[in-house]
Amino acid sequence: MNEGGTSAWRIDRNHARNCVFAVCTRNAHAAWVEGPEPHHSAFLVGKVKDVVVAPGHDDRFLITFSEYALVNVPNVWKGDRNPVKYETNDALKEMGIDFASLKWERMPEVAALTAPQSQAGQQIVAPLTMADAKKGLALTFGVKPEAIEITIRG
Helix, strand or coil, X not given: CCCCECCCECCCHHHHHCCCEEEEECCCCXXXXXXXXCCCCEEEEEEEEEEEECCCCCCCEEEEEEEEEEEEECCXXXXXXXXXXXXXXXXXXXXXXXXXXXXXXXXXXXXXXXXXXXXXXXXXXXXXXXXXXXXXXXXHHCCCHHHCCCCCCC
16 A cells, blocks of 8 residues: 555556456465465455556556455455456455455555656656657556657757
């Protein structure tokens, strides 16, 4: 939650952006574990807001949430090799998560993920290198950075 969503994952950004919810499960054996839920338990359901490049990782993504609900549902993660799965609503119900009864809370804004604002409240756009612009556009359009051509007229 401190990151505004999930941790950094290697995922299909375009596929993940089309998901409505993300279910986070607990790895109780990790040194950085924060919660009391048992290993493999679902501890949070998030409403997907966006999928962005994870800070410090050019090849991983962070699924950000607009809202979240805390849960404690045992044995949701079945030990699959990849911890990220795309499921249907019926499969999520089979996990034991009753979406109708979830108590949603707004996800707090994360300063590192929020664009700087001017005193008038307008978003400030920072200078950008061509390489960074191509990377960002490539992620947006699902192509390789080499496929992006930028023309500057001035």
